[in-house]
Amino acid sequence: MTSAKSTEKPPLETKSQTDQSKNSDEENQSKKRHGGVNQLGGAFVNGRPLPDLVRQRIVELAHSGIRPCDISRQLKVSHGCVSKILARFYETGSIRPGIIGGSKPKVATPAVIEAIANCKKGNPTMFAWEIRDKLIEEGICDQESVPSVSSINR
Template identity: 65%
Template structure:
């Protein structure tokens, strides 16, 4: 047994490590049994895995065709590409009064970003803020 991970016993007598995916062979066995007509509640009893876990694995298999677990952690893909940042700065430069949500709508309407790749309003505001440059004029005013 791995001394860095403490495993626990579930209500069915099965061993698990909290927060870690079920072993691949168990995941594959769940799908095999389901495809041979065994009901999820029976699979749960046979393999000593919770009914919720069996259902989740079968749903994932139906949706994505895989028994592999999802990724844990990691960062989101960056949606504010250099082109998108440039366009955000153009919108704000052309209309300093424009709101971030309006910029977001324009990015989508003009086909610059598909709806699933739109930067958030807070990301747009961060880009706009980072674009501000403080310039001191000869007369002491700030531009």
């Protein structure tokens, strides 16, 4: 006896089945981008700060002597996030998240711009880092307000 091979083809998907499958793929991608569950089982929304209540709890637990890795597991928040929040709290005393987006304030005041232009006129081969040092040395800027090398090059 010979065995007969099945020559049946699998049923073709209908247009509506294909559309449904595409829609569910798009929904899954959307969920991955906007929020989900981290490796510890905690919920998060990508690109958004942790709620203030959770931030406060992190600080309270740390203050009571619990280690960051244990806080991480207990609150289901990544160790990096816990460390970052605690570092900011110890540095500034605030649990508030950093600013999302926006532009940094300009450091190059007209006086600073004029001083940079004078340096470049006086010595066109002077490096931007040298100009930066000179601005501090001459008291035009302090360490916090001196423009970056890339700003000077612009």
